Amino acid sequence: MSLRPQYLASLKLGKGIISRPQIRVLRTYPFLSARFVSQSSIHNRPAAATMGAHVVSGTDASPSSLPLIDDVQPPSSVQYLKTLSKRELFSLGVIGVATLNKYFLNLMIAVFPYVPVLFIKLLVSSLYCGGDTVQEVRECGKRLQERGISNMMLSLTIEDAEGTKNIDINHIVQETITSVHEVLKPNILQQLETAVDVNDVAPGYIALKPSALCTNPAKVLSNFKNPEWKQQRDELVSNCSAITKVVYDLNQDLLKKYPTRKSPFFVATIDAEKYNLQVSGVYELQRILFEKFNPRESPIVSCIGTWQLYLTDSGKELEQEYERAEKEGYKLGLKLVRGAYIHSELNRDLIIQPTKNDSDINYNTIMSKVINDLLVKGAKSTYGHLVVASHNYHSQMLATKLLEGKDGSAGKANVVLAQLLGMADNVTYDLIRNHHVKNIVKYVPWGPPIETKDYLLRRLQENGDAVRSDNGFPLLQAIYKSLFTKAA
Template identity: 25%
Template sequence: MLLKMIRQYKLQNVQTTQCFVRLLASNSKNNHEKVKFDSSATAYGHKSKSELFRGWFVFKLCSYSSLVNNLSQLFNISRTILGQRLFEYIMRSTIYGHFVAGTNKTELKPITERLRKHGVKLILDYCMESDISSNNNQQKINSSILNPSNENIYNENLLKAIKNVQTAAELYGSSAMIAMKITAFVPPDILQKLNQILEEQQPSTKLSILEFISNTSTMNKDELTEVKHLIQRINRIIQEVKKHNGRIFIDAEQSYFQTAIHRLVLELQEQYNRDNLIVYNTYQCYRKTTLNLLQQDLIRSKTNNFHIGFKLVRGAYMDQERKRAAEMKIIDPIHPNFLATTESYHRAFVETLENAKNNPNKVHIFVASHNENTVQFALKTMDLMNIKRDDGLVSFATLFGMCDYLTFPLAAVGYDAYKLTPYGPIHRLLPYLTRRAQENRAIFAKAEKDRQLHYKALKERILH
């Protein structure tokens, strides 16, 4: 019913979302307790005065685009001038301390306990990834990916990923969740070639990726071996997750990797999600193909009888995708503006939620959004469909250090709320922090509410 209603609106602008939100609001049964997204006490009650000041200061700094655009160079210059020890102290007092939960399990534990008291859980991410450069040579993106042709590097990353699973299990037991990126475990040029093959030839889903490329001459022996090793590594990680009764997000990445990643994750879901939900796929709603892809995946999960988990995001590579499309003179793979992406996100949520309601315990959705309007849309849609907060169909997630005014009020009234939490040594996280700041420069520039609420909470704490 909801899909028919939302499809009545064909305008590719704000009217679509506004009309549907008003429709939801007018028909809402309000079975959820009203969530107050302007309560500084609820959002930041878990923070100390120094953490509140640091949060306000960091958001203020990140609102300056000239600083964000040159963050990598500033890191390098500061480290050279100040020395490693003083540089790390300053980083802990500013951007690293705000957006990263710590370097190891010892530092994670008190944060985990503090958030648990407020009903917020963590999704642990020991950040590792790699990318290709514009001229198709290998480029270091994460300091852990030193030489993409070196097998030892990917095996080392495998061990770190397994350790991440074990750390999450020790901190959270059977409710542990982790996140990871496929590019940490394979040379990116191999993944890009596999992606191109799958896009051009579109093999039947009845064949696995490995079966398909083994029966074609599109990859040489060494390339085929790399793909085999990738699949072995990912299976080893998921087996460890399954051993600890945990769950795993496999993140989406750039469009020139994403078809291969998505296809691989679907195979993993079909393999491991038979009895319960272990593996989640990520859907970038700024991609024009996402809604059709999501619909096809729902059909496949029903046909082949496996559980399916959706992590809905807007997308994190907008600048890079647009630049690449212009340079290669290809069609831009992402929606033309924020409003079109919002409409895509909302339609994806309605589609998955209707399927979740009709297939209880088979479909689960993570609303991974920093947009308050989208979160409100999700709550009102749940009301209209008479889905309770504890029905186990919908969870909410934001990045550690961002939009606490969304996550903590949701958790306070009983919604399933998470923080996607990076951790690791400072030198390993510098590329992540640089990319995170640059990807979210628009969010930081407009994060007036986050800054104001940090300031309000700090002022109230000092006065009282």
């Protein structure tokens, strides 16, 4: 079975909208069973049965608990663009031209490795990256605060998934810890000291990429349970633990100063890898860290993992994680994404949902159920924390509607919305300005210019079709309107 072009074009960023048939599916099967999605492959089951199987572990929800969002339209970019400087608009114009059509996009991907770093830094890096140095990233955080985005998910972009670079792992660990102390800590402390409600300030996140935290990561993750690779496995666990321990200790210290805080101050986030590495090593790595740093008796968690919900077995995997956490006495922390490797997975026809609709339904159903569990059980929920990491407006609006009227609850404090820096900014702007969302962060990559250049190339390769559908001529039109029409 081949994946449809429009699905490939939009899955990573969750572009497009939830169709009316999808909304009817969500209404028809309102989570009456308390389990996650299908136990068997979605490809081997009738479509109707597949749709009906999208139910989630945890507390049941009634039909009335689902907000109606089928008439919600994604926001225009014009009003957001009006807030930008002419230099920023020029940079976006370059992106618009580069993504006018598939020919331009493919040409851009082909020549990108040969474009001088200085040229990229001058034109587009500032849109999508936090900077080269700690000080530059701190300034990025201040600019985000001015937009109503209280915090960041920082990601040092140095990684080596294929084991071909001679990178200094200890340097990455130390730089990551430094960014916690010198970027995330002052960023949140300044806001906590002046906040009317300390729970209005989103946590600061530090992204941990397994492929950057050990030598020869593909081999290590593939052999994670192989005794012959114990030394290399222990190195990866030790490096992740060293960073997460810093996060844990800071959380415990600040909780003494701000005892009314219901969510973490800082969160270590394990990023996803390709499917074979995820199932062979990353899930087990997450479990080790959850058990160490998310004990059931702690009022806040310090670590979350990433689940890619375009995977057909994502529901089964999450159900098993939920049951294991309940049994072994720790809390799960979740970052939910649609998926990041659709163009590079070797067996994508077997492991990825057959259509974008299936992925959207899976995402929204699981997300809604986790939110409901957090709202009902609060600090006692096995789901200690949730990041809704999506550029899909309807997913973000569904989360926002579910949280309406829940101010002051531990559940709402532990649901945070997130998008990549420089992407879906119209969605971010709309959520903040028109829906008064405070629990929102941006994923901010930073690091040496040559590494951030590699990051930008990966975004073009993985997100390229979606970038083209969202930018290109529509972006150029929106820039023109923002320059030559009056503000609303």
